Amino acid sequence: MELPNMEYMMRRRCDSAASVPQFTNSPTLIVMVGLPARGKTYISKKLTRYLNWIGVPTKVFNLGQYRREVQSYKSFEFFRPDNEEAMQIRKACASNALKDVVIYFSKEHGQVAVFDATNTTRERRVSIVSFAKEKGYKVFFVESICDDPDIIAQNIADVKVSSPDYLNCDKEEALADFLKRIECYKQTYVPLDDEKDRRLSYIKIFNVGSRYLVNCVRDHIQSRIVYYLMNIHVTPRSIYLSRHGESNMNLLGRIGGDSGLSPRGHKYATALGTFIKSQHIKDLKVWTSHMKRTIQTAEHLGIPYEQWKALNEIDAGVCEEMTYEEIQDNHPEEFALRDQDKYRYRYPKGESYEDLVHRLEPVIMELERQENVLVVCHQAVMRCLLAYLLDKTSDELPYLKCPLHTALKLTPVAYGCKVEHVFLNIEAVNTHRERPGNVDVSRDPEEALKTIPDHF
Amino acid sequence: PHACTVDSYGLSCFSPASVPQLTNSPTLIVMVGLPARGKTYISKKLSRYLNWIGVPTKVFNLGQYRREAVQSYKNFEFFRPDNEEAMQIRRACATNALEDVVIYFSKEHGQVAVFDATNTTRERRISIVSFSKEKGYKVFFVESICDDPNIIAQNITEVKVSSPDYVNCDKDEAQADFLKRIECYKQTYVPLDDEKDRHLSYIKIFNVGSRYLVNRVQDHIQSRIVYYLMNIHVTPRSIFLSRHGESELNLLGRIGGDSGLSPRGHKYATALGGFIKGQHIKDLKVWTSHMKRTIQTAEHLGIPYEQWKALNEIDAGVCEELTYEDIQENHPEEFALRDQDKYRYRYPKGESYEDLVHRLEPVIMELERQENVLVVCHQAVMRCLLAYLLDKTADELPYLKCPLHTVLKLTPVAYGCRVEHICLNIEAVNTHRERPGNVDITRNPEEALKTIPDHF
Numbered sequence: 001m002e003l004p005n006m007e008y009m010m011r012r013r014c015d016s017a018a019s020v021p022q023f024t025n026s027p028t029l030i031v032m033v034g035l036p037a038r039g040k041t042y043i044s045k046k047l048t049r050y051l052n053w054i055g056v057p058t059k060v061f062n063l064g065q066y067r068r069e070v071q072s073y074k075s076f077e078f079f080r081p082d083n084e085e086a087m088q089i090r091k092a093c094a095s096n097a098l099k100d101v102v103i104y105f106s107k108e109h110g111q112v113a114v115f116d117a118t119n120t121t122r123e124r125r126v127s128i129v130s131f132a133k134e135k136g137y138k139v140f141f142v143e144s145i146c147d148d149p150d151i152i153a154q155n156i157a158d159v160k161v162s163s164p165d166y167l168n169c170d171k172e173e174a175l176a177d178f179l180k181r182i183e184c185y186k187q188t189y190v191p192l193d194d195e196k197d198r199r200l201s202y203i204k205i206f207n208v209g210s211r212y213l214v215n216c217v218r219d220h221i222q223s224r225i226v227y228y229l230m231n232i233h234v235t236p237r238s239i240y241l242s243r244h245g246e247s248n249m250n251l252l253g254r255i256g257g258d259s260g261l262s263p264r265g266h267k268y269a270t271a272l273g274t275f276i277k278s279q280h281i282k283d284l285k286v287w288t289s290h291m292k293r294t295i296q297t298a299e300h301l302g303i304p305y306e307q308w309k310a311l312n313e314i315d316a317g318v319c320e321e322m323t324y325e326e327i328q329d330n331h332p333e334e335f336a337l338r339d340q341d342k343y344r345y346r347y348p349k350g351e352s353y354e355d356l357v358h359r360l361e362p363v364i365m366e367l368e369r370q371e372n373v374l375v376v377c378h379q380a381v382m383r384c385l386l387a388y389l390l391d392k393t394s395d396e397l398p399y400l401k402c403p404l405h406t407a408l409k410l411t412p413v414a415y416g417c418k419v420e421h422v423f424l425n426i427e428a429v430n431t432h433r434e435r436p437g438n439v440d441v442s443r444d445p446e447e448a449l450k451t452i453p454d455h456f
Numbered sequence: 457p458h459a460c461t462v463d464s465y466g467l468s469c470f471s472p473a474s475v476p477q478l479t480n481s482p483t484l485i486v487m488v489g490l491p492a493r494g495k496t497y498i499s500k501k502l503s504r505y506l507n508w509i510g511v512p513t514k515v516f517n518l519g520q521y522r523r524e525a526v527q528s529y530k531n532f533e534f535f536r537p538d539n540e541e542a543m544q545i546r547r548a549c550a551t552n553a554l555e556d557v558v559i560y561f562s563k564e565h566g567q568v569a570v571f572d573a574t575n576t577t578r579e580r581r582i583s584i585v586s587f588s589k590e591k592g593y594k595v596f597f598v599e600s601i602c603d604d605p606n607i608i609a610q611n612i613t614e615v616k617v618s619s620p621d622y623v624n625c626d627k628d629e630a631q632a633d634f635l636k637r638i639e640c641y642k643q644t645y646v647p648l649d650d651e652k653d654r655h656l657s658y659i660k661i662f663n664v665g666s667r668y669l670v671n672r673v674q675d676h677i678q679s680r681i682v683y684y685l686m687n688i689h690v691t692p693r694s695i696f697l698s699r700h701g702e703s704e705l706n707l708l709g710r711i712g713g714d715s716g717l718s719p720r721g722h723k724y725a726t727a728l729g730g731f732i733k734g735q736h737i738k739d740l741k742v743w744t745s746h747m748k749r750t751i752q753t754a755e756h757l758g759i760p761y762e763q764w765k766a767l768n769e770i771d772a773g774v775c776e777e778l779t780y781e782d783i784q785e786n787h788p789e790e791f792a793l794r795d796q797d798k799y800r801y802r803y804p805k806g807e808s809y810e811d812l813v814h815r816l817e818p819v820i821m822e823l824e825r826q827e828n829v830l831v832v833c834h835q836a837v838m839r840c841l842l843a844y845l846l847d848k849t850a851d852e853l854p855y856l857k858c859p860l861h862t863v864l865k866l867t868p869v870a871y872g873c874r875v876e877h878i879c880l881n882i883e884a885v886n887t888h889r890e891r892p893g894n895v896d897i898t899r900n901p902e903e904a905l906k907t908i909p910d911h912f
Contacts, residue, residue: 198666198667210654210671210672211654211669211670211671211672212668212669212670212671213667213668213669213670214667214668214669214670214686215666215667215668216666216667217686220822220825223683223686223687223825226686227679227683227686230670230673230679230682230683231679309811309814355765358765366676369675369676369679
């Protein structure tokens with residue numbers, strides 16, 4: 001197997017959880033399928049959030065938005081299968097959306113596009129498959145099938161009634177119109193067929209996940225998508241994130257290490273325990289890292305907890321246990337490089353935020369499977385988890401504010417997450433260092449140390 | 457409250473100090489399917505995987521119980537549904553197997569039992585479900601459905617014709633009898649039913665994995681099992697394992713670090729390239745770690761390679777770049793503790809073999825998905841991968857022999873793996889240290905250093 005010389009030095013980093021080499025892998029077009037109010041947009045957004053977090057550039061193309069741009073919504077009549085004029089408009093929108101997919105893949109370095117539309121007719125799906133084949137894209141269908149009227153009514157109440165389409169309607173009008181809309185689609189809906197579609201790659205999700213049919217998974221990314229979709233659920237629950245109580249190293253402005261809690265840190269742990277009790281949370285799971293400070297914090301809660309090595313703080317390698325002043329003194333160049341690209345920068349003999357995300361992926365997967373969970377962790381770790389839950393970019397992630405002695409309560413709602421910050425009124429040092437103005441390797445120490453937080 | 461250690465994937469591991477998690481019920485995996493549908497293949501492979509990730513698992517193969525009870529197999533007539541006497545024996549065997557499952561769970565710390573039998577009647581499955589409910593075990597069915605006569609003929613040739621049942625028959629006789637055996641089962645086979653069995657937890661595998669139906673995954677371990685089963689395949693291929701060429705630190709008897717290759721190491725890399733070319737491997741994927749010595753080795757191959765951080769050598773923490781003599785001098789107690797339990801021992805500020813296994817799990821998963829792969833890695837990493845591929849225990853794993861300058865070619869065959877050791881005839885130091893006789897912390901330096909390999 002001789003290869004042209006230029007490829008001898010070809011080297012692809014396969015360390016992220018995505019493991020999707022950049023240049024030889026065809027982009028993937030995920031095609032949602034299903035009647036309205038079956039959770040397609042919910043799945044599209046959640047899946048996209050997950051893929052972007054693990055490092056696979058992904059974007060949703062929602063046909064409803066394209067349609068709203070060209071036509072202001074009057075009533076369900078727009079969706080009648082015999083409405084020729086509307087059909088033309090809808091076909092044009094689909095074309096435009098797919099054109100934008102092409103731009104996303106060819107010019108914007110996208111790797112996965114999620115085409116969020118009903119795609120309920122065989123004809124529409126056949127045309128998408130040819131389009132994809134012509135362009136060299138892989139296609140993976142995600143069909144959501146639901147016949148439970150309660151779930152559908154809930155979906156409509158959660159996200160449809162408040163949609164831009166129904167801005168000027170009251171709730172009952174909106175509900176009645178939307179149900180008629182669904183009926184329009186039902187007339188021409190042909191689900192993916194066991195026999196006729198046996199060569200397509202797809203997953204069928206029945207009744208919000210009690211059952212799945214998976215056909216012809218063709219590659220790694222499709223396998224990861226299937227695994228993720230099979231682990232998410234919609235049961236109401238809350239995720240609590242907190243750092244350990246203030247540690248002795250925090251007091252000294254030192255990073256990393258494995259120190260115990262300061263007296264104020266112990267106070268916080270007690271306060272956290274009280275807060276948790278007051279929330280009367282059903283079946284709360286508590287997770288900590290393997291480091292003393294999170295374990296000591298959890299000990300005060302009086303609840304069994306599980307220790308995850310994956311939740312350990314970012315390894316600062318040669319900078320472990322140093323103050324920022326010491327880092328500037330001993331490793332000024334490294335210090336600047338980190339400020340230039342805090343997400344990708346890896347401490348010598350340590351880790352990067354990017355490494356952390358990869359290491360946290362199984363934690364996120366298990367968080368998805370669970371219901372009420374309290375995660376007691378560390379600053380960098382919490383930033384990574386928060387970025388996943390709140391869909392923050394890798395540029396924002398390393399600068400997310402996660403102060404000590406503050407619990408975050410995240411509750412999934414509609415397509416996102418409601419966040420409540422609960423400061424438990426126990427003083428602590430600030431450990432947040434903003435990006436300084438000058439990130440040049442040639443900067444002076446004062447410029448480098450401008451944004452470091454105070455410490456003893 | 458007691459703390460439970462959880463691996464990176466959320467599975468509770470019992471370290472000697474912690475109390476076993478009383479809330480996790482054991483899981484009974486029940487295979488379902490006609491003969492020659494790959495049930496034993498799946499049972500063994502799944503067990504191998506679960507044990508490797510730290511979930512104690514055991515296969516209970518009904519055929520073995522039957523062979524012990526009936527001593528010599530005559531012909532397919534034993535399996536006729538109207539053979540009352542045989543039916544009694546077969547029922548008794550099933551009962552004995554389930555009794556052994558109870559012992560495995562209650563007295564041998566087992567967590568997963570795989571009941572490898574046809575379980576093709578509804579009646580049999582109902583009785584297993586009641587049995588489990590009574591004992592508090594979770595049940596997960598794995599049904600293998602195959603109607604491709606070529607696959608079945610292949611299976612029969614590979615594993616049935618050479619089974620103990622046919623020890624005195626020639627191949628054609630065995631084949632003919634086995635086909636009649638399958639017909640006996642077909643008469644009473646009732647597959648898991650979409651409607652009637654909708655409350656059971658199961659995965660149906662169609663035609664060796666082109667299609668899966670997954671119903672009611674109850675918990676984390678079932679979700680992992682489903683993910684694993686959906687990633688394995690039976691396409692013939694080979695896995696090549698090699699360490700990097702001899703490194704500069706190897707020559708000095710120092711562990712860890714990130715040094716480049718020695719001159720002999722470079723020679724090996726070239727020889728490896730020659731060997732690989734000589735194998736004429738179709739679409740070979742090459743994986744390395746992020747460390748110089750594996751990358752430099754792969755560079756000589758002239759093939760594109762992918763770098764995995766997960767393949768980095770075990771982190772020896774405070775012992776990085778020390779010789780064994782240095783370790784004995786500076787950390788004699790740690791040195792002894794490591795000899796006492798090499799698998800679980802974690803270097804201060806470093807990792808254990810157990811940590812390594814968890815970090816390598818995504819590599820194993822991707823190895824299962826792939827076909828021909830060459831993994832260029834490190835001694836401890838290679839031991840972990842080899843233990844998975846060859847079903848070695850946690851006790852054997854840290855002492856597996858993985859010498860420098862030797863390629864291992866592993867080819868799946870029947871229920872296991874054929875291994876070929878290929879020494880490429882380039883001299884290298886030995887880096888294998890056997891467990892010394894005295895592992896007590898009170899031992900003297902000579903006893904500790906007795907088994908260290910020579911170095912410059």
